[in-house]
Amino acid sequence: MTEPKQSRPKGTQDFTPPDSERRRHVEGVFRHLAECYGYQEIITPTFEHTTVFVKSSGEGSDVVTKEMYSFKDRGDRDLTLRPEGTPGVVRAVIENRLRIPCRLYYVGPFFRYGRPQKGRFREFGQLGLEALGEASPLVDAEIIYFGAGFFEDLGIRDCLVQVNSIGCRACRPAYRNTLRDFLLDRSGQLCADCQVRIERNPLRVFDCKVEACRVAVKDAPTPRQYLCTDCEQHHEQVLSALNRRGLRYEANDRLVRGLDYYNRTTFEYISASLGAQDSLGGGGRYDYLVEELGGPDTPGVGVAIGLERTLLAAPAEPAPARRHSAFVVWLTEAERDAAQELADRLRADGIAAQVDYGARKVKGQFKSADAAQAACCIIIGPDELAKGVYSLKDLATGEQREVASDAINEAVRALFRD
Ligand SMILES: [Zn+2]
Ligand SMILES: [Zn+2]
Known part of the structure; x- marks a missing residue:
């Protein structure tokens, strides 16, 4: 289908004044808060070699199989417009041999070929933090707290954090097998995508939006029931650090997030004011990603916040004052x-x-x-x-x-x- 001439492509948007200023304000609040937490800005290219995303997000992930803007350039290289922040940042940290631990933040455009809907665009803004080289559960909690503080600074009052743990290399295989067996027994009820997921990555079935799949996994075993002692302790410490801060959160033992690289902590920010598109952002721990992309064994944890959905959830500003x-x-x-x-x-x-x-x-x-x-x-x-x-x-x-x-x-x- 051809777009009519002189109009913006489907799934993109123009930020004209004063919306452009509202957007800049949100980015400014993010930058300021990130720097207060000791994060420094990293700026990476908007496109990478396709393998960077395939290796990190996972070959079977929705992002990789359905949503990437991939193309060959004139030199026959396989390139992809970045669909998310973490893989490029990790690639850059390894390539530039940054001193570990390091705390980095980014602000910029990302691209996914999804169905455009309220608050979701094919080109979208994302604000993220990555803490590399820090294994402590206190860092998970600090990042979760950071996001909650960011939304509060913007006047978003109804934000709720959901938290889960999805285990590690030691405990996940046993859980995966149990879940796979559970799903195989019910494969007739699952959608075509989930049939494939049973073998490739059964945890993803929890992310499926198809109603029949949701019903089928209602009584499925959850990762939390299979955590090893180390994972259990890590999770307890994350939660107690959140409790000490008095942060309102909810345990969601089905929160797995759609990317392969997460382990242990996963979390999401939910805002009731967004309706169906209720997630403002989220993140988790990724202790194996640096190694999988060719770097040294380095733990990591991060968060990514959706700019457009944040703008939707933030209260309208009072009538603009006169400019300086x-x-x-x-x-x-x-x-x-x-x-x-x-x-x-x-x-x-x-x-x-x-x-x-x-x-x-x-x-x-x-x-x-x-x-x-x-x-x-x-x-x-x-x-x-x-x-x-x-x-x-x-x-x-x-x-x-x-x-x-x-x-x-x-x-x-x-x-x-x-
Ligand atoms: Zn474990
Ligand atoms: Zn499904």
Whole structure:
């Protein structure tokens, strides 16, 4: 099917002002909080060799089998637009030989060929943390707490954390076999995808959205019932660290998450205000991933937060205040150059300033100032020029007064204080 010309591709969106500013605000809150927790930014390419994702997310995962934007470039390389953050970050940590332990955060666009729906796009923003080289359950708890704090900072009040443990290399094989046998007995009730999952990765059946599958696994054995002593202890310590912080969470023993690389802790943030698309994000521990991608044996744990769903869940902002910017208005052609010079001087001092050079009338310039939501107008006419002053009009109050030309920067700044 061809898209109509001059429209954005299906599953993408434009962020026009003020939505672009709302998005930047969310990213800013994330960056600030991540840095408070000692994370530093990592920026990796938006595409990687396809094997990076196949090796980490798992050959049979929905992401790899159905959702990747994969292509061959002109040099016949198999490349994929990144569908998630963790594999590329881990690849970069290994390739650049970063000192371990390291704490990294990322902010950027990701791509999945899924069915577009409310809060879900084919190009989407994700905000993530990766803590590499830290095995302590206290780090799992800290990351879970971080996400809850992030949503709270944005005013999302109804966020609930679900937590689970899915075991380790020692205890998962026995559980897998038990689950596989359970599913084989009921394979007739499962969807075609889940039939394949029984042998490849039976845990994934828990992620299936098909109603018949949900019913079939209702009484299935869960990973928690099969945890080894080490996993059980790790999980207890995660939960007690959350309890110490008074964080509201819910145990969900069917929370396995759809990627192969997780072990032990898995968690998700749920918001009732999102309806069916209720997950704001989530994460877990991935103690084998670094090794599987060719690095040294290194534990890891991380979280990824969906930007669009966060924007949906966050309360609408109050009506925007006027911007910290000035609009320089000239009355006749003779003052236009002076207006431009003043705007330059203000900008050089870090004050946002605009001039409507093409205006035919003063009234039009005031309209432009209002449309730009400027805090004030600085008016230059023949009188002002002769007296060496400017007329400064506060657009919030409508008050106007004369200001000596060398005091204008300070006078404008004083109007910005709110
Ligand atoms: Zn275990
Ligand atoms: Zn199914």
